[in-house]
Structure formats: structure tokens, C-alpha cells
Amino acid sequence: MKQWFALLCAAALLWVLCQPRAAYPAAGTIEAPCVALTFDDGPRADTTERLLDGLAARGARATFFVIGQQIPGNEELLLRMAAEGHQVGSHTYSHVRLQGAAESTVIEEIAKTEVLLTELLGEGDYWLRPPYGLVDDQTYRLAETPMIYWSLDPEDWKVLDTAKVVERILGEVEDGDIILLHDFYPTSVEAALQVVDALQGKGYQFLTVAELFDRFGTDPQPGVLYADATHPRGW
Ligand SMILES: [Zn+2]
Structure with a gap:
């Protein structure tokens, strides 16, 4: 009887081992696609607050490139972003075009915002998004932080239409994208939240730009303008 039992066990083991393996990679090797939403031209009291509420409800993180002169009066929003x-x-401090600007202007525009951010949020590496994405050799030389361009621009500020902005982003988005938006416009905020809903449904994660670089193994360097998670602008 014991022999029959041992034989049965061996047969069962053989049957289990011979089953086709599931086609899934081992746990831990699946990387969800991820993107970074970036918001320029804020903070703006009503729109930025609505956006922060929406991102919090969805567990999505983003990056805010703020205009220095709009920080006073909106400190709570900045503290909330960080928290x-x-x-x-x-x-920059007053949204100036750094390309072609005087050296003193570039230094002042970067430094004044950095001082405000440091006073409010503490010491940190506050990366720069040059207004209009425009830089020149002098900007590269003077920027002491990584600079962030974008790889997907739905021109939200121009179309001011939630559905069109959503359609453009969903039609073009790829893993590792840095998406340009502006939390200054209600239509853009609404579009961003709809995009989060749609892409989270497809398994996308929403990370900060720093987290996105980390995920792709990119070590961001000062004075380099990055277009996406792995490539400098003009690559
Ligand atoms: Zn701007």
C-alpha cells in the first residue's frame, strides 16, 4: 500500500512539473510604464489647489516649476506640494526668456526664486525649467542644477480645451515621457486629472521627474537640459 502511495505521489509530482509554465516573468521584473506630469506658470490659488486635491485623490505625483514672484501669498500651496x-x-522669478538675456539677469532670476524656495521648503536642489524652453550657451554655463525640457507638449495653453489636451496626450504618450502642462488654466488641470484616470487604468504610474530619472537609471547633471527620462534635449 505504501508503495502505491509513493508511486501516486511521484506521478502527481511529475504531472505538476510537466505543466506548461505561466507566461509571466518572475515577480519583481515587471516595470509599470511611468511618466512625469510637469506644471509650469503656477502657483495659482484656485487652479493649483484643485489640481493638488485631484492628484492626492488619485495617488499621483507631479512636478511643479513655479514662478518666483507668485510664491508670496501662495506659501500654503508650496508647503502642500512638498508634503x-x-x-x-x-x-525663474518673473518668467523671463533666459536665451539672450544679460548674465546678471539670468543669475538674479534663478537666485531670487531659489532663495524663496529655500526659505519656505528648506535646502534643496531646485531644478530649472527655462521659460519657453529657451536656453543658450550662457544658460548652460550658469545653471547650477539640471534643466528640464519635455517630450510631450499638448499645447494646453494654446488650445484651452480639456478634451483636445486629453486626446493629444493619450494619443502620443510613451513610457518615460515628461509631459508639459500649466496649472494656471482650469482646462489644463481638468485634462491632467482625466489623463491620470485613463493612464492609471492602463497601469501607468505618475512620478516626479527626479523619480522618473531614478527609475530609468539617469543621473541628472547640472547645466544639462533633459527632454525625457534618458535623453538631453537635441539628442
Ligand atoms: Zn512658462
Whole structure:
């Protein structure tokens, strides 16, 4: 009887071992696609608050490139961004075009915002998004932080239409994208939240730009303008 039992066990083991393996990779090897939503030209009291509420409800993180002169009066929003895991960067103090600007202007525009951010949020590396994405050799030389361009621009500020912005992003998005938006416009905020809903449904994760770089193994360097998670602009 014991022999029959041992034989049965061996047969069962053989049957289990011979089953085709599931086609899934081992746990831990699946990387969800991920993107970074970036918001320029804020903070703006009503729209930025609505966006922060929406991102919090969805467990999505983003990056805010703020205009320095809009920080006074909106300190609570900045503190909230940092507390809720978003990345905060600079979009200069008064949204000047750095390309072709005097050296003193570039230094002042970057430094004034950095001082405000440091006073409010503490010492940190506040990355720069140059207004209009425009830089020149002098900007590369003077920027002491990584600079962030984008790989997907739905021109939200121009179309001011939630459905069109959503359609453009969903039609073009790829893993590792840095998406340009502006939390200054209600239509853009609504579009961003709809995009989060749609892409989370497809398994996408929403990370800060720093987290996105980390995920792709990119070590961001000061004075380099990055277009996506792995490539500098113009690559
Ligand atoms: Zn801007």
C-alpha cells in the first residue's frame, strides 16, 4: 500500500512539473510604464489647489516649476506640494526668456526664486525649467542644477480645451515621457486629472521627474537640459 502511495505521489509530482509554465516573468521584473506630469506658470490659488486635491485623490505625483514672484501669498500651496511628495522646481522669478538675456539677469532670476524656495521648503536642489524652453550657451554655463525640457507638449495653453489636451496626450504618450502642462488654466488641470484616470487604468504610474530619472537609471547633471527620462534635449 505504501508503495502505491509513493508511486501516486511521484506521478502527481511529475504531472505538476510537466505543466506548461505561466507566461509571466518572475515577480519583481515587471516595470509599470511611468511618466512625469510637469506644471509650469503656477502657483495659482484656485487652479493649483484643485489640481493638488485631484492628484492626492488619485495617488499621483507631479512636478511643479513655479514662478518666483507668485510664491508670496501662495506659501500654503508650496508647503502642500512638498508634503504630498511632489517635486518643486523653478521657472525663474518673473518668467523671463533666459536665451539672450544679460548674465546678471539670468543669475538674479534663478537666485531670487531659489532663495524663496529655500526659505519656505528648506535646502534643496531646485531644478530649472527655462521659460519657453529657451536656453543658450550662457544658460548652460550658469545653471547650477539640471534643466528640464519635455517630450510631450499638448499645447494646453494654446488650445484651452480639456478634451483636445486629453486626446493629444493619450494619443502620443510613451513610457518615460515628461509631459508639459500649466496649472494656471482650469482646462489644463481638468485634462491632467482625466489623463491620470485613463493612464492609471492602463497601469501607468505618475512620478516626479527626479523619480522618473531614478527609475530609468539617469543621473541628472547640472547645466544639462533633459527632454525625457534618458535623453538631453537635441539628442
Ligand atoms: Zn512658462
